[in-house]
Amino acid sequence: MNTLAAYKKHLQEIGKLRSAISLLHWDQRTYLPPKGHAARALVLGKLAKMAFELLVSDQLGHYLEELETQNDLSLEEQASIRVVGKAYRRQKSIPPDIYERFTIAQSRSESVWEQAKKTSDFELFQPHLQKMVDFSRQFAELYGYEDNLYDALLEEYEPGMTTNQLRLVIEPLRKKLVPFLKQLREEGTQPHTEVLEGTFPIDQQRKLSSHVLKAMGYDFSAGRLDTTIHPFTISTGPRDTRVTTRFINNNLFSGIFSTMHEGGHALYQQGIPQKLHWSGLDGGASSGIHESQSRMWENMVGKQLPFLRFFQPILASVFPEFARARPEILYDAVNTVTPSLIRVEADEVTYNLHIMLRFELEEQLINGRINVGDLPELWQDAMKRYLGVVPKDDAHGVLQDVHWSAGMFGYFPSYMLGNLCSAQIFAKVKEEIPDLDEKIANGKSIVLLSWLRKQVHRFGKMYEPQDLLQRVTGERLNPSYFTQYITDKYSQIYKL
Amino acid sequence: MNTLAAYKKHLQEIGKLRSAISLLHWDQRTYLPPKGHAARALVLGKLAKMAFELLVSDQLGHYLEELETQNDLSLEEQASIRVVGKAYRRQKSIPPDIYERFTIAQSRSESVWEQAKKTSDFELFQPHLQKMVDFSRQFAELYGYEDNLYDALLEEYEPGMTTNQLRLVIEPLRKKLVPFLKQLREEGTQPHTEVLEGTFPIDQQRKLSSHVLKAMGYDFSAGRLDTTIHPFTISTGPRDTRVTTRFINNNLFSGIFSTMHEGGHALYQQGIPQKLHWSGLDGGASSGIHESQSRMWENMVGKQLPFLRFFQPILASVFPEFARARPEILYDAVNTVTPSLIRVEADEVTYNLHIMLRFELEEQLINGRINVGDLPELWQDAMKRYLGVVPKDDAHGVLQDVHWSAGMFGYFPSYMLGNLCSAQIFAKVKEEIPDLDEKIANGKSIVLLSWLRKQVHRFGKMYEPQDLLQRVTGERLNPSYFTQYITDKYSQIYKL
The missing domain is CATH 1.20.58 (Methane Monooxygenase Hydroxylase; Chain G, domain 1)
Structure with missing residues (x-):
């Protein structure tokens, strides 16, 4: 040999x-x-x-x-x-x-x-x-x-990314998001959410989630859908990528978006070609790029009007109480913005603020500029500054996430990078598939999947994340796509 | 160390x-x-x-x-x-x-x-x-x-057992069973089975099986029940013994007895004490002893009147069509004897005949007294002699079982030994727990489990199967308990 x-x-x-x-x-x-x-x-x-x-x-x-x-x-x-x-x-x-x-x-x-x-x-x-x-x-x-x-830790999850680069991204992002959030809260019109109320049997929710996964193009002959407490996606072999999700009795869309999020991760894995199997390249280019795929399907597809137009009749076929729910009303309802204490429950506008807070604290911790003992107070301060809300205890504050307990310092930025990359890639998709909205509304989101397969998935880990982004979108990480997306979408929903 | x-x-x-x-x-x-x-x-x-x-x-x-x-x-x-x-x-x-x-x-x-x-x-x-x-x-x-x-192969599954010993067991057994089967068919009254007819949704069947497993004393916090094509029980760790079963739409009791059979294996595993975990002793004394536990719960408990008295109201609560099914009618119906081509579908009377046929063929194969090419014809001959039925093709004959394809020669006798041991051990149980029938009818089969735990399960592989049998029943393998059990039970059911 x-x-x-x-x-x-x-x-x-x-x-x-x-x-x-x-x-x-x-x-x-x-x-x-x-x-x-x-x-x-x-x-x-x-x-x-x-x-x-x-x-x-x-x-x-x-x-x-x-x-x-x-x-x-x-x-x-x-x-x-x-x-x-x-x-x-x-x-x-x-x-x-x-x-x-x-x-x-x-x-x-x-x-x-x-x-x-x-x-x-x-x-x-x-x-x-x-x-x-x-x-x-x-x-x-x-x-x-x-x-x-801190760069040495970041490298594990985002090859090539540095603290300085992150700061260059975060600074303008924060300068946009914090005042925009304030404006939404003070001048905007909060959408009605009554349309989402009700109790939804889990078995029916599961059927709906399977349907959505299939519609996304997920291959059930190379995977499964199961339920768990903290949803995740995992490849237990080269042709076996399993999605898990969770369902909440009185929050139907939580389960659907959780499934779409995990489904986005799974489509990435399923799109990695056989020649990369077991080569060390059979994964995403980085945690951030992986997250860009999950966030794209969850937010840029799922929480948009075209998808809800496609989805509403399916929803009504399983839950007849939605027979008269107009997609426009659903759209507004699933896109309310509420500064909250818990990252995993955050909406698109506030999510990155949760991440910035964590990044700043962990970067200082690693560099010894703050002490572990100061974290609870620093957390409270930062929450107030960024989100205007303060946790009543540490369980809803510094203790909420598992990452630090496992020593996963350097991971949090991936969530934010995922959001930014998803907007940047999706802008390119819309440019190259001008009738994407129509296609999605007609249940043909497969055009999006084909595009992602060709531009992103088939390369696995072959390129570093920034190089991949350059290949796919023609430029390196540029947060303005995300801020543009957020301000456009939410100005409209909140009638600013 | x-x-x-x-x-x-x-x-x-x-x-x-x-x-x-x-x-x-x-x-x-x-x-x-x-x-x-x-x-x-x-x-x-x-x-x-x-x-x-x-x-x-x-x-x-x-x-x-x-x-x-x-x-x-x-x-x-x-x-x-x-x-x-x-x-x-x-x-x-x-x-x-x-x-x-x-x-x-x-x-x-x-x-x-x-x-x-x-x-x-x-x-x-x-x-x-x-x-x-x-x-x-x-x-x-x-x-x-x-x-x-052949003894060298037998040793893998039945430590201490020899071909000669097996022959000494099989000869009298065959001499009893073959004529008894003939008598049942010719002089007996075949029970009515209409009471079993119907279509039974799988989800409901699953509930029923879970209920039965719980009633047997199976610990769901150290195991699970799932469905599969060919049911099996497996320990994936010292405190994790999983049962699988299968359900047939129009054959309700098939699923129940499959669950009880696998449940019997699982109770054995769950009864092995912590001190034997990972010691090489954390399994059954032999394949035959393991099978004695599964067959006991399936046949000596499940296919008996006391259990059916306990079970009928539970059955009726899930499938109301059984509300008026008398346990005596169910008892007769689930105990019909029909010589059939397929081992895994065989009833208690004919099952061992299927095994004898396989034992005789494989023993001769291993000793080179017959050739592989002669198997289909020899199979047909033996089926005719023992069971009076002949398969129309090899799929229903020599090709039906997986064992030989995996080179598992020497395994088949364990099934027969399991049947014989279950009768021998159960006779002892009835002697030591005189009101066992009443207990089981009242849903207290836990007295049986406690007895088995103390007499059999807690030893794991500590004793060779015959030594264990001696300890438990006071004698070595004695097939007359089985023939007594069979002739008593079926003479009554078939009104001989």
Whole structure:
């Protein structure tokens, strides 16, 4: 076997382990009975350790070293070596014993966080969060960086992105969004939402969600739809991408938009071609680009009039109480803006403000400019400044998200980048498919999927996110598409 | 770490891999989308190989060698070393390259069998079956045996059982069953079955099955109930034993008895105490003993009047058409005897005849006294002799079961042994719990479960099946309990 073949075989072995790990995770969050959790944690720990050992193995190091100098490789092979090489070097830079101590501390931290969130007890969580911060700072030093320690963490989720670049994006965004939100609240006309009220049996909601997924172009022969508490999408193998969603009895559209969001992630995964399977490139270009796909289907498709025109008769066929609900009325109702305490419940206008707050705090934490103990108060201050609302306790504030408890510093910006990229890409889509609205209204959103397949999905991780954005839209990240989209849409809905 | 601790740790590592493998299998047979199967086979292959390598590792060999001479071990530790040592030596006796060639041939054979069964094409399957026979003979030689090559294969599923012992059991059994069946058919009064007719929505059937499982004492917080095509029960971890069943639209009791059968397996697994988890003893004493538990709940409980008295009101609450169905009428109807072509559909009287036929053929195959090519004709002859019916094609004959395609020679007798043991154990239960019928009729079958837990389940694999039977019933395998049970029950139902 030559080195290239051996390299590919090695990646396939990692891929197989990850495939099993993904199924164990999926099951853990969907069907695992309560008493099965303790053993499952041990099983997952073992497989994760094996996958880690394969990734940092000297053998892989040798393959990479040899292949990095080889000049007869395909574009995909070159990209694979670049992406895998980067992951290899990042992981390799962490001494195994430190990494092991981290995973143990992480697991404890997550479970203490769960407890602390329930009782709104930040002090209980504080020492664990401190450990997560300390480990992350140590990792960042070991990964290496140029300007800002935080860049080394950002790199994990947004290759090529830096703190400085983020600031250049956030500053103008905040300057638009904060006053615009104020204007909406003070001068705008809040839409009526009575049309959405009612109780909707879960079984019927599930049918509706399956219908929507099918209409989006999701391939059920290469995936499934199940329910869970915190929705997620996962590929448990190259042709097996599973969507999970959640349904709320008295909030019908919550489940539909959750399904469309996860469906957007799933379409991206299903669009990755076979030649990239198990190559290290079989994922999204970055967390932000992945999020651009989910947010596009949720917001740029789902929360728009054309889709609601298509969807209203389907909705009425399952829930006859919607037979007379005009799509225009639904459109206004699902697009109300309400500054709220909880990120995952935020609307399109306020969502990014939640992210900015988190980015600013975590960037300062990592650089040691603020202390873990100051977080609750700093959180309150920032909420007041950005959103004008203040949480009554830490459970609705600094304790609300799981990310920090798992040491995932650097992840939050991806959510914002996803929003920005979705608007930028969608503007391009509308330019290239002028009758897109009509197509979507007629249930032909497949034209959008085909376009995304061709322009985005088929490349997997072959390009860094900014390079992909450049290829797709002709320019690098430009937040003005998003602000334009938001001000146009909500000025109209709020009759400004 | 001392040797004992290292040994236990090693077993736990094997256990974790097997746990992951079990989940991958469970998913494959319940929820895996069609396009996910190809990759799943690769993932399963990798994990199975890793588990195999851990089992035959020299390290484990050294631990065993050292511990086998140690004399301060607990009963459980001694049993673990005996059981694991046996498995180690059996696997170790097969050269890895032969084993690898076998697993590849096996996988092909199984998929060709599936095709051949569909088109009833024995010739297509013949060369693959030949390979499975050849491998099995080779394995049997390598495992070693005293009297009969087939004994070496039997040992896998029924430790301590031999061909000669089986013959001593089968001969009197056949001499009773074949004429009794003839008598039932010729002189008996076939019960009416109209009471069972109807169409029963699957969702309602599922509710009913959940209810029955709960009533049996199955712990849903350590397991689940799902549907599949060929029902099975699997432990995907020490506290996670999952039942699968299947429902037939127009055959309500098929689903109920399938659930009770699998539930019987699951109760056995759930009854294995924590101290045996991941010790190599966390399973049934043998396939036959495991089957005795499933058959007991299905036949000795489910297909009896006391249970049907308890069950009828529950049934009527879900399907009101049974409101006036008298338990006595249901009892007769679910216990009709019909010689049929397909083993898995066979009633209590004819089931063992299907097994005898398979045992005789496979024992002769393994000893080279008959040829693979002669099987279809030999099958037809035996069916005529034992059951008086002859399949119209091989799909309903020699091709019906998956076992041979996977090289599982030696497994079939377990089904018969399960039936015999269930009658023998149940006779003891009735002796020790004189009011068992009344208890079951009042929904208190938990007294049976408690008895089984104490007498059978809590030992896991600690004793060889015959030793366990001796402990539990005071004697070794005695088929007369079964023939007594069958002749009593069916003479009454058929008014002989």
